[in-house]
Amino acid sequence: MHRLWSHTLQRLSPYTPGEQAQNSDVIKLNTNEHALPPSSGAVSAGQQLDVERLRRYPDPTSRLLTKAIAKANNVSSDQVLVTNGSDEVLAFAWTAFLSDTDKVPAVPAMTYTFYPVWAKLLGQGLHQVTMNSDLSIDVEALKAWDGPVVFPNPNAPTGLSLPLETIEGLVAHNPNRLVLIDEAYFGFGAVSAAPLISQYDNLLITRSFSKSHALAGLRVGYALAHASLLEGLRRVKDSFNSYPVDAYAQCVATAAVSDSAWFAKASATVEENRAALAAGLTQLGFSVLPSQANFVLASHPEHTGIVLTEYLKTQNILVRSWSSDDLLPWVRITVGTKDQQACLLSALADYLND
Ligand SMILES: Cc1ncc(COP(=O)(O)O)c(C=O)c1O
Structure with missing residues (x-):
């Protein structure tokens, strides 16, 4: 020290x-x-990247990648924010929505071990909710918590997931608190809450290209949310690093997400x-x-x-x-x-x- x-x-x-x-x-x-x-189309898109795109700063809005993610998820571009891995967008979310003393988030006791780290660095504490005896998330305890809630679906490291009706019940229960669903393990069988973002402006979903698209080395993640909620994350991003996602990553990830x-x-x-x-x-x-x-x-x-x-x-x-x-x-x-x-x-x- x-x-x-x-x-x-x-x-x-x-x-x-x-x-x-x-x-x-x-x-x-x-x-x-x-x-x-990863997708061979994504790999060759990266190999063919115009050198001029390396000389210049990357597009600060990741416009083409944002558009491709929006298309793949059936949402509009203003409901997508692209970042350096989902760890970055989660950290932005902590600063934007989870850092006030009256906004201490509840998380499952057994979950992604980065949450307590962000809570110490960027937040004001963390409320840990005991797991059910089968290691599933105690949804009723999360419902009863007055503040925001954060959990992965499927949860890590259990791999257990919650059905969409349960998630919708939690989101609808209290429209005045944030429900952040970390979908880092999207694409392997769990149902996504993405179809709910237009209806509920208190729902924030984070995703990663690391697992679902075999691109952990690229460091690309993103958030999906109602445009007005997402604007809060954009303000944090532009107060931290306005060019977070490099030109190569934008190019490869755009081809990857388009390869359904x-x-x-x-x-x-x-x-x-x-x-x-x-x-x-x-x-x-x-x-x-x-x-x-x-x-x-x-x-x-x-x-x-x-x-x-x-x-x-x-x-x-x-x-x-x-x-x-x-x-x-x-x-x-x-x-x-x-x-x-x-x-x-x-x-x-x-x-x-x-
Ligand atoms: C639950 C969970 N969320 C987020 C992440 C971070 O993923 P990324 O590689 O996109 O930063 C991980 C990585 O292992 C994870 O397990």
């Missing part, structure tokens, strides 16, 4: 990103990247592989939560998540686990290719049968 650090900085506990392997023969199932390569055939096929492959992974783990004695994301959360009656993670690392396979009491039994495994999953299941079988 340096003597010049601010009080806020001294209180921070920054987010720790998942391990990024340097070695290419590692089977990397720890940070929920897509199992497949790739999206349909890739999402179906992930769902199929997820079912195979869950079945394989169940056969080995794991309990597996019914996930609608590109990962599964599993627990074994005899081994903690950390023990399994450490063993798998010795086999060149990365998965994710935690040391907190609530998550200690669990291991989170990203859906991989069929071959990667076969290696994982065979390594686990060797360990468990030893």
Whole structure:
């Protein structure tokens, strides 16, 4: 700690990103990247980018990408705001809507671990709502909270999702508070709340190209909301960095979101592989939560998540686990290719049968 650090900085506990392997023969199932390569149309659009677009500043409004996202989601361009990954738009949302003392947001106790970090850096606190015994979100407790609510759908790291009627009930329950739904894992089976944004101006949805479009390295995310709510995020963006999304990212993401055939096929492959992974783990004695994301959360009656993670690392396979009491039994495994999953299941079988 340096003597010049601010009080806020001294209180921070920054987010720790998942391990990024340097070695290419590692089977990397720890940070929920897509199992497949991105759309080939998107890759070649990037390769053909006019060099002149690198010399100049990028379009500050990401106009073409915004238009393509609007078209893919059947909304208008003024209901879309593009950012550097969904982490950036979530941080903007904290500043715009969740930073006043009378706007302390409620989040599920088991959820994306970046929320408490933003709450400390940009907000005034966080109200954590205990999970139901099956690890689903306690929607009634969120309803009863007077302030804004924030949660992923499907939730991370459980992978469990809420149906649209439940989400609409929560949004309609109190039009004077924000409901922020983090749809980072959109596209793998959960129903999106996007069709509700024109009707409810207290609903904000965030999305990511990292998972659904296999473009985690590109860092593109976006928000969908009623135009007047979104204007608040735009004001924060333009007070922070008016050129957040670079020219290359805008070009590749525009081609990616326009390739609906790739999206349909890739999402179906992930769902199929997820079912195979869950079945394989169940056969080995794991309990597996019914996930609608590109990962599964599993627990074994005899081994903690950390023990399994450490063993798998010795086999060149990365998965994710935690040391907190609530998550200690669990291991989170990203859906991989069929071959990667076969290696994982065979390594686990060797360990468990030893
Ligand atoms: C629930 C959730 N929200 C947001 C993000 C951030 O995604 P991005 O890569 O778009 O910043 C993640 C990343 O893992 C996540 O799990």
